[in-house]
Amino acid sequence: MKKRYPVLLALSLAITLLSACSTGQGAKSAAGDDGKGASGKVTIEFWAAPNPTQQAFWQEMAKAYEAENGNVKINVSAIKESPSSEASIQAAIAGGSAPTISENINRGFAAQLANSKALVPLETLPGYDEVLSSRHMKDTIEPWKFADGHQYVLPIYSNAMLFGWRSDILQELGYAEPPKTYSEVLELTGKLKAKYPDKYLWAKADLADPTAWKRWFDFFMLYNAASGGNKFVEGSSFIGDEKAGVATLQFLDDLRQAKGLLAQNVTDPFETGVSVFTDLGPWTFTNWAEKFPEMKYGENFTLSMPPVPDGLDPGASKTFADTKGLVIYASASKEQQEAAMNFIKWVYSSPENDAKWFEQTKLPPARDDLSTNESFKAILDASPELKPYAENVPNAVPPMDNPKFNELQTFIGQEALNKVVRGEIDPQTGWSNLKKAIEGELQ
Amino acid sequence: MNQNNPRLGWLFTSPYLIYSLVFFLGPLIWSFYLAFTNWDLIAPTYEFVGFDNFLKALKSPGVQSAFWVTYKFMIVFVPLVIVMSMAVAVLVHGLPKFRSVFLIGFFLPYLSSGVVSSLIVKGFLSYNSPLNETLRRLGVDINWLGSPWAALLVVGAIMAWKFTGYYALILTSGLAGIDKEVYEAAAIDGVSNRQRFWKITLPLMYPAIYTTLILAFGVTFGIFTEVYQLTGGGPNYATNTWQMEIFSQAFKNLQAGYASAIALLASLATFISIFIIRKLLEVWGKRNGWV
Numbered sequence: 001m002k003k004r005y006p007v008l009l010a011l012s013l014a015i016t017l018l019s020a021c022s023t024g025q026g027a028k029s030a031a032g033d034d035g036k037g038a039s040g041k042v043t044i045e046f047w048a049a050p051n052p053t054q055q056a057f058w059q060e061m062a063k064a065y066e067a068e069n070g071n072v073k074i075n076v077s078a079i080k081e082s083p084s085s086e087a088s089i090q091a092a093i094a095g096g097s098a099p100t101i102s103e104n105i106n107r108g109f110a111a112q113l114a115n116s117k118a119l120v121p122l123e124t125l126p127g128y129d130e131v132l133s134s135r136h137m138k139d140t141i142e143p144w145k146f147a148d149g150h151q152y153v154l155p156i157y158s159n160a161m162l163f164g165w166r167s168d169i170l171q172e173l174g175y176a177e178p179p180k181t182y183s184e185v186l187e188l189t190g191k192l193k194a195k196y197p198d199k200y201l202w203a204k205a206d207l208a209d210p211t212a213w214k215r216w217f218d219f220f221m222l223y224n225a226a227s228g229g230n231k232f233v234e235g236s237s238f239i240g241d242e243k244a245g246v247a248t249l250q251f252l253d254d255l256r257q258a259k260g261l262l263a264q265n266v267t268d269p270f271e272t273g274v275s276v277f278t279d280l281g282p283w284t285f286t287n288w289a290e291k292f293p294e295m296k297y298g299e300n301f302t303l304s305m306p307p308v309p310d311g312l313d314p315g316a317s318k319t320f321a322d323t324k325g326l327v328i329y330a331s332a333s334k335e336q337q338e339a340a341m342n343f344i345k346w347v348y349s350s351p352e353n354d355a356k357w358f359e360q361t362k363l364p365p366a367r368d369d370l371s372t373n374e375s376f377k378a379i380l381d382a383s384p385e386l387k388p389y390a391e392n393v394p395n396a397v398p399p400m401d402n403p404k405f406n407e408l409q410t411f412i413g414q415e416a417l418n419k420v421v422r423g424e425i426d427p428q429t430g431w432s433n434l435k436k437a438i439e440g441e442l443q
Numbered sequence: 444m445n446q447n448n449p450r451l452g453w454l455f456t457s458p459y460l461i462y463s464l465v466f467f468l469g470p471l472i473w474s475f476y477l478a479f480t481n482w483d484l485i486a487p488t489y490e491f492v493g494f495d496n497f498l499k500a501l502k503s504p505g506v507q508s509a510f511w512v513t514y515k516f517m518i519v520f521v522p523l524v525i526v527m528s529m530a531v532a533v534l535v536h537g538l539p540k541f542r543s544v545f546l547i548g549f550f551l552p553y554l555s556s557g558v559v560s561s562l563i564v565k566g567f568l569s570y571n572s573p574l575n576e577t578l579r580r581l582g583v584d585i586n587w588l589g590s591p592w593a594a595l596l597v598v599g600a601i602m603a604w605k606f607t608g609y610y611a612l613i614l615t616s617g618l619a620g621i622d623k624e625v626y627e628a629a630a631i632d633g634v635s636n637r638q639r640f641w642k643i644t645l646p647l648m649y650p651a652i653y654t655t656l657i658l659a660f661g662v663t664f665g666i667f668t669e670v671y672q673l674t675g676g677g678p679n680y681a682t683n684t685w686q687m688e689i690f691s692q693a694f695k696n697l698q699a700g701y702a703s704a705i706a707l708l709a710s711l712a713t714f715i716s717i718f719i720i721r722k723l724l725e726v727w728g729k730r731n732g733w734v
Contacts, residue, residue, distance in 0.1 A: 087694035094484035094699075112697045116485035203570070208589055211675050212695065264586050266570040274571055406695045418679070 042072050042339040047079045047089075049104035049324075053286075053361045058103070060356075061347050068346075072339050079104060093118050093331065100332040101340040103156055104324050107144065107398050108405030110153045113327070114146065115403035120328045121150035125341040128154075135348040136369040139394060144325075146401045147235040154344065155325040155366035156357070160392035161221050162319065163307075164270060164280035168300040169199070178304045180314035182251045185277075185307050189260035192276060201260035202277045203269035207252075207421045210413035212406045216399060217279045219417050220320040222248045225306035229318035229397045233408060236442045242431060247309040249420050249427035256423055263421050271295060281322055282362045282389050297385035305392060321396030323366060351375035364389050404441055411437040477703035484699040496704035506705055508680035509688040510712060512595075516663040516684070519599030524659050525652075527603055528610035533644075535611065536618040546615060549608030557605070557668030564601055565673055591681030594674050598682055601669050606662060610655045617651025618644070649733040653724055660720050664713040685709035 046062065048055040055078050062074035079085040079102060086109050092098045098118070105113075113119050122128050131154065132141055140158060145151055165178040173192060179185045189201045206214040223232070227244035255261045262275065270278040271292045280303065288295045295301055305317040328340050347353050354365040355375045364370055364386065371380070371390040380387050402408060415437050416430030425433070453460075478496055482489035500506045535545045552560070567574060568587040578585065587593050621644065629639055645652070667686035670676060676683035676691070689709065693702035728734040 084694065087690075090483075090485065090694060090697060112483075113485065116483050116697070117487050118485045205589065209675055209677055210679075262570065264570045264589050265565060265568065267566060267572065269571070272571060404696070406697075414679075418677075422678075 040071065042335050044072065044074045044101060044336055044340050044343065045099035046074055046076045046340075046343075047099040047102035047104075048076055050078045050081050050085060051361075054103065057357055057360050061353065062343075065343055065346055069342075072343070074343065089113075093329070096331070098329045098331045100336045101326060101328050101343075103326050105153055105327045106324050107153060107401050108409075110325075110327055111146065111401040111405060112403045114148075114150070114152045118330055119152045120330050120332075120337055121152060122154055122328065122341070123151050125328070125337060127338075127341045127345045131341075131345050131348050134345075135351075135354070135365075135367050136373070137367045139368045140366045143398050153325040153327055155323045155398075157323060157325075157361070157363035158366040158393050158396060158398075159281045159283075159322040159364060160319050160389055160396035161217060161322050162280055162303045162305060162388055162392065163221070164278050164284075165302050165304060166270065166273060166276040166300060167298070167302040169196075169273060169276045178302060180304070180307055180317075181310050181312075182247070182254070182307055183310050185251075186254055186258060186260075188276075189255060189258045193259055199273065200262040200269070200275045201255055201258075203262035203264070203266045203275035204278070205263060205265040207261060208263040208418050210410050210418055212409035212413075215409045215412045215417065216320050216322060219248065219412055220397075220399075221279060221306045222251065224318040224320055224397045225308050226312070227318075228316065229395075231397075231400065233400045233402050233405075233438070233442070236402070238435060238438050238442060240435065240438075242435075244309075245431045245434075246427050249416055249430050251307075251309070252417065253420050253423075253427050256421060261421060268292070270301075282364065282386055285383070285385055286362050303385065303388045305395065318395050318397055319392065321393075321398045323396070323398050325366070355379060358386075362386065364393060366393070368394070402442075407441050408438050411441065474703040474706055477700050478707050479704075480700040481698075482700045483697045485697070489700070492700070496701045497708065499701065500705050500708055504680060505676075505683060505688045505691070506708065508676075508683045509685045509705075509709070512681070512683055513663050513685060513712070513716075515595055516599055516602075516666060517660060519595055520602050520663055521656065521659045523599060524603040524606050524610060525655065527607040528614055528655065531607055531611035532614035532618055533640075536615055542615075546608070546612060549611055551608065552605045553609040555605070558672055560601060560605065561669050561672035564597065568597065588674055589678055591678055594678060594682050598666065598669050598673060601673075602662065602666065606659065610659065613655050613658075614648065614651050617648040620651075621647045646731065646733045649728050653728065656724060657717065657721060661713070661717060664709065664716070685712070 046058060048058045055076065059076045062076045066072060066074060080088040085104060089098070089102065089105075089109075093113075110119065128151075132138060137155070140155065141151070144153060144155060163178075167178075169192070170176075170178065170188070173188065173195060175188065179188050185201070192199055192201060204218070207218055220232075223241075223244055224230070226247050227241040230239070230241040230244060232238070232240050252261065262269070266274055269275040270280075271288070297303070305314070306319050308314050308317050326344060328337050332340070351367075351373055352375060354367065357363070358365055358376060359379050362383070365376075367373075370376055370393055371387070376390070380390060399405065400408070411434050415433040416425070416427075419425040420427055420430045477484075479491055479493060480489045481492050481496075531549050535542050535549070538545065565588070566572065569575070575585070575587075585593055587597050625643055625647070626639065629643055634642070665686055666684045667690065670682050670684050670687050671690070674682045676687045685705070686709075689702050689706050692698045692705060725734070
């Protein structure tokens with residue numbers, strides 16, 4: 001017996017050590033294979049975006065829903081960013097501890113997950129159609145349909161990305177409103193450099209960075225405007241509009257030659273007036289309220305849709321939709337999936353909940369009636385800078401749904417945009433190179 | 444207590460052995476298996492692809508850049524950190540009082556968060572920072588994180604700042620191990636300060652320097668946080684390290700099998716490089732009669 005002591009002690013130590021590594025996650029196993037705990041309640045693990053306002057919204061919704069539905073328990077927690085939320089979700093799925101439902105999923109990442117059969121096609125769950133009709137999102141959801149005909153993401157918000165202009169500096173240059181076409185922008189750049197040689201039209205280090213998601217906020221904003229919202233990639237085919245693509249790259253090249261671009265790390269270039277033009281999402285305004293209270297819509301900045309190539313109608317300009325939504329994971333039990341859909345249905349049965357979301361997060365709910373529904377009028381009246389975002393929800397094109405979106409968008413930067421911005425390549429060659437690289441990857 | 448009882452040895456080492464088996468050896472074997480598949484760790488099905496992942500990796504510009512960038516970081520980081528940590532060690536060792544206080548002070552950057560220090564440096568080097576404003580007034584305009592060599596130097600310098608205190612601790616212990624009588628004898632013989640350093644201090648510190656150099660070379664194979672935060676591996680792959688490439692493939696492109704193949708290639712490059720460096724350092728020591 002004496003000889004066994006060391007072995008027993010070693011085993012106890014090892015078990016203690018390993019149990020300390022447990023994350024405590026894995027709702028399904030903890031609650032039983034059907035997701036029901038000992039009390040008979042269905043437990044849903046809800047992962048919210050790692051953003052305090054969004055987390056608070058979902059916690060409030062979960063508490064209210066639980067009060068009305070005693071048979072459901074919803075655990076809301078923030079997605080860990082170690083080092084990114086996508087990596088955390090992937091690790092959780094691989095480790096068997098995926099949540100039932102999560103938000104903050106863009107269309108490209110959803111395509112990656114769907115390709116790996118990790119997501120439930122939402123239209124297969126009862127109640128999905130009711131969500132679409134009660135939330136008035138028939139038009140908004142249309143471009144979200146995936147190439148395989150399924151619908152894996154329910155968009156929560158849709159930011160029609162706009163360009164911000166320093167209207168105070170524009171006025172000094174003799175402009176009452178922002179330029180709308182490429183030649184008008186170039187003309188403004190010339191006037192800006194003549195008066196303020198140290199200022200730039202657009203100061204943005206990301207222009208020289210090949211990271212895939214950064215193309216949403218430069219290339220795709222301009223390309224969608226130039227192409228009228230061309231999908232770029234459909235299924236496994238490259239369907240990019242060459243004329244629009246080359247025009248987009250040429251515009252950037254012209255700005256570079258006019259010394260209007262500064263592709264370097266600059267601290268708050270737009271706010272400090274180093275640049276007069278920037279891509280702006282509505283989340284910026286919450287930050288400005290604290291850090292730059294002097295930034296006032298209509299006083300020193302204004303918003304516009306992306307400029308278009310000469311000869312196109314600026315009124316028909318399209319932009320990129322920075323939009324994220326909810327997904328339900330295939331690893332959850334049927335009961336959990338249905339309970340999650342019922343929760344979504346409950347949340348979106350009332351526009352008041354969307355209004356609460358809009359007010360708290362400043363992220364425009366993805367619904368067709370955002371600019372017409374009375375529930376949102378007070379918020380839009382109180383924050384007029386949000387109006388252009390609400391109005392342009394239908395003019396915003398969501399990201400591509402290709403599972404290789406990360407590689408494809410990296411090519412746009414690596415093969416074309418970054419090199420054009422650095423003056424290493426001409427726009428036509430850049431377009432040809434990116435086309436070749438993307439077609440090669442899609443094969 | 445019977446000091447020859449092997450069971451006690453196993454007992455006390457077992458927690459670490461089990462930990463290593465579960466969290467190091469297990470994943471290593473698993474990674475080896477994954478490297479021959481096209482699995483993304485999520486999909487219910489996957490295929491064995493033979494050596495395809497390895498062949499793809501060898502042809503990839505990202506992997507090729509990771510291979511060379513590591514050696515470029517060695518050129519920047521290793522001399523810088525050795526000179527800085529040696530300087531700190533010599534200075535602190537020469538202090539009459541408060542040596543440990545200063546050593547702790549220099550050690551603090553090692554404990555600091557790589558994310559936080561990177562963000563501070565990013566602000567410090569931004570186009571409109573006081574430093575750059577001043578430099579531009581003097582006619583010097585440097586795109587610190589946007590030009591290949593400048594970005595490499597910046598990341599190398601942050602790493603050197605971070606590791607200087609840690610390596611200085613090792614070198615200080617080496618200095619403390621040198622008998623004062625040796626210096627006293629040298630002083631009687633009229634040895635100059637320079638000769639004292641090169642002929643006495645350096646040879647007697649060889650074991651500490653050897654350890655520090657091996658650690659410093661090893662660090663260059665594991666750079667991630669600073670690059671991830673500051674440059675994302677750019678510009679144009681100029682700072683794309685092995686860890687950055689593995690992360691991009693595994694967690695951005697969801698290609699766990701391919702990323703595992705890159706990780707194995709990175710391990711191979713690390714083992715071979717460290718082996719060669721170790722041999723060169725041993726030859727250096729033997730040639731000078733230090734070992």
